[in-house]
Amino acid sequence: MAIIFAFNGIEAACAAHPTADVFINFASYRSAAASSMSALKQPTIRVVAIIAEGVPESDTKQLIAYARSNNKVVIGPATVGGIQAGAFKIGDTAGTIDNIVHCKLYRPGSVGFVSKSGGMSNEMYNTIARVTDGIYEGIAIGGDVFPGSTLSDHILRFNNIPQVKMMVVLGELGGRDEYSLVEALKQGKVNKPVVAWVSGTCARLFKSEVQFGHAGAKSGGEMESAQAKNQALREAGAVVPTSYEALEATIKETFEQLVEEGKITPVKEVKPPQIPEDLNSAIKSGKVRAPTHIISTISDDRGEEPCYAGVPMSSIVEQGLGVGDVISLLWFKRSLPRYCTKFIEICIMLCADHGPCVSGAHNTIVTARAGKDLVSSLVSGLLTIGPRFGGAIDDAARYFKDAYDRGLTPYEFVESMKKKGIRVPGIGHRIKRGDNRDKRVELLQLFARTNFPSVKYMEYAVQVETYTLSKANNLVLNVDGAIGSLFLDLLAGSGMFTKQEIDEIVEIGYLNGLFVLARSIGLIGHTFDQKRLKQPLYRHPWEDVLYTK
Numbered sequence: 001m002a003i004i005f006a007f008n009g010i011e012a013a014c015a016a017h018p019t020a021d022v023f024i025n026f027a028s029y030r031s032a033a034a035s036s037m038s039a040l041k042q043p044t045i046r047v048v049a050i051i052a053e054g055v056p057e058s059d060t061k062q063l064i065a066y067a068r069s070n071n072k073v074v075i076g077p078a079t080v081g082g083i084q085a086g087a088f089k090i091g092d093t094a095g096t097i098d099n100i101v102h103c104k105l106y107r108p109g110s111v112g113f114v115s116k117s118g119g120m121s122n123e124m125y126n127t128i129a130r131v132t133d134g135i136y137e138g139i140a141i142g143g144d145v146f147p148g149s150t151l152s153d154h155i156l157r158f159n160n161i162p163q164v165k166m167m168v169v170l171g172e173l174g175g176r177d178e179y180s181l182v183e184a185l186k187q188g189k190v191n192k193p194v195v196a197w198v199s200g201t202c203a204r205l206f207k208s209e210v211q212f213g214h215a216g217a218k219s220g221g222e223m224e225s226a227q228a229k230n231q232a233l234r235e236a237g238a239v240v241p242t243s244y245e246a247l248e249a250t251i252k253e254t255f256e257q258l259v260e261e262g263k264i265t266p267v268k269e270v271k272p273p274q275i276p277e278d279l280n281s282a283i284k285s286g287k288v289r290a291p292t293h294i295i296s297t298i299s300d301d302r303g304e305e306p307c308y309a310g311v312p313m314s315s316i317v318e319q320g321l322g323v324g325d326v327i328s329l330l331w332f333k334r335s336l337p338r339y340c341t342k343f344i345e346i347c348i349m350l351c352a353d354h355g356p357c358v359s360g361a362h363n364t365i366v367t368a369r370a371g372k373d374l375v376s377s378l379v380s381g382l383l384t385i386g387p388r389f390g391g392a393i394d395d396a397a398r399y400f401k402d403a404y405d406r407g408l409t410p411y412e413f414v415e416s417m418k419k420k421g422i423r424v425p426g427i428g429h430r431i432k433r434g435d436n437r438d439k440r441v442e443l444l445q446l447f448a449r450t451n452f453p454s455v456k457y458m459e460y461a462v463q464v465e466t467y468t469l470s471k472a473n474n475l476v477l478n479v480d481g482a483i484g485s486l487f488l489d490l491l492a493g494s495g496m497f498t499k500q501e502i503d504e505i506v507e508i509g510y511l512n513g514l515f516v517l518a519r520s521i522g523l524i525g526h527t528f529d530q531k532r533l534k535q536p537l538y539r540h541p542w543e544d545v546l547y548t549k
């Protein structure tokens, strides 16, 4: 479990955690120097590791000077950090958890390792694990020209750690850092075997001076060449192989000799702690089936492009399909014939708006004028959609289907509804009359009569209307009733739905969705209209209210 604390500044963090003495600075090269200096100034901080590459050299020099005079250590800049095997690691050193286990870094061994290069240190952790009992501590000092701590700083430190029995050093061409180690060896300050290799011997193959990956890795004069440094280390007493390829064997021999001499008792192997497998990779490799919290059957966005019911978006566009087809895919999970999707589109177009006075638009207008945003104004209008206004399509389909399928005459149907005290959904309108028909109903009927194989449910609804109109002139088949009955004809006549599927669509109630979707277009328009007109807060006039007791 990782616990992350966030603090407002280094001082506050150090005050809250006075026992923390290593500060790992992941700041970029732009701010690493300033933040590292402020960390070095905290009395509790002993070591500062600077990960960023490209920290200005003059800034690094100041950090080094400050650290030295205050008996503190800077690791880096441009370092991947370090690791104390089995204890903790700094930065990204040693790579992934799998690599750490592979390199036996989960428990301390007998080898102290220091390298300039971070990438190569990961390689060396592996090499050392293969031929010794493993790393005790490994540090990458970083590839800058002026590293905060030097190879010899760490070798001298390792020399004083009893658990470290031998040291491995990986230098590189450029700079003179390795010579401080040569000096330390010559002065007899190091009494444990040091296996060393300075990489970059290939630089001689190039005609001109070559800058390698690190800022410090370029051979200046002869002294800075890998060959010269390898030779100097060899002469000072380090065990230096003849090539990098021979380094592994050299480490092996040195280690085995120490074992033979009884100076190393190889640490006992322990079972690495069980590491939980990363869920994503386990799912990918098919090893686990994680419980899902959501099921989706209508669209999938995991591929190159989202698919609606298996149809890629690009194919919808390429085929010139319309919003009716998209609704057909996302609501009904199938590609309906063109006359069906056209019918859906006509429903959307005809129900998009019906002026400012109807319930939905009125609410939206009032809300927009109260200064509310688009979504609030829209949903305020949408919330009026229900059994009396725009939301009678599903009930109309339910009752007409039931009555028709049971073979009720319009008289029996309407009278049975009356007995139950239920108004016939899809019948009646505030404005429309027998002699002032709703144009939308006429247009839908015309389209269906021309294109649908059968309009039996709609004809039944018309017969119901004939009966209700005989009772009152406002009891016309309204737009909800027309859509409800015609959608029954679409579902039954298209041959694309089973009987159960039709029952399910009617039961769940898909069809009010057509009005909701359509009317959103108008309600959004009304919101923009009010905002554009900068309409003030709406207040209903007193004269329009009957105040009574």
Ligand code: ACO
Residues within 6 Å of the ligand: 387, 388, 389, 390, 391, 392, 422, 423, 424, 425, 426, 427, 428, 429, 430, 431, 472, 474, 475, 478, 479, 480, 481
């Ligand atoms: N079925 C049976 N009788 C009805 C119906 C109906 N659908 N609608 C009205 N009536 C009767 C009333 O019972 C009333 O009779 P009464 O005077 O004997 O009591 C008479 O007709 C007048 O009723 P009102 O409530 O005054 O009619 P109003 O014009 O206010 O109602 C409304 C309009 C709300 C649409 C109504 O007809 C109704 O509830 N219809 C069913 C729901 C419906 O289809 N809504 C969708 C409308 S379209 C749209 O919003 C896009």
Ligand code: LMR
Residues within 6 Å of the ligand: 353, 354, 358, 359, 390, 430, 431, 479
């Ligand atoms: C509409 O579509 O909003 C109308 O049919 C409702 C109304 O009251 O006119």
